[in-house]
Amino acid sequence: MSTNEKGTPQSRTYTVNDIAAILGIGRASAYKLANSGLFKTIRIGNMIRISRKSFEDWLKMEDV
Template identity: 65%
Template sequence: MSQAAKCMQRDTPESRTYTVEDIASMLNIGRTSAYNLVKEGHFKTVRIGNAIRISKKSFDEWLDTLVI
């Protein structure tokens, strides 16, 4: 695979975002609670049609603030 193809594959929107279901699973919480975190604005999100995507960087930074 060429270097350009590797870069394009690495930088796909899917590789830079989580779904609400992803964060619910990672945090071991329900979907409703995960949607509430999104609604409260704890991390940067993008809405594409009906789908919500959460910035991995923003989510990871938010999570780091919670870790003791």
């Protein structure tokens, strides 16, 4: 597992806010995307976490 500059393990998931920032979209659009089934998500109570690998694989496919 890679580490960031602080030496902590890099998260294996993104938050909805993370994907909104990565894609340059609003939170509402990011929630719609997260709930679309295009990549793997994990629900913890009312929080949504997006699989980093699944999201990055989807993003690569969209770039083609």
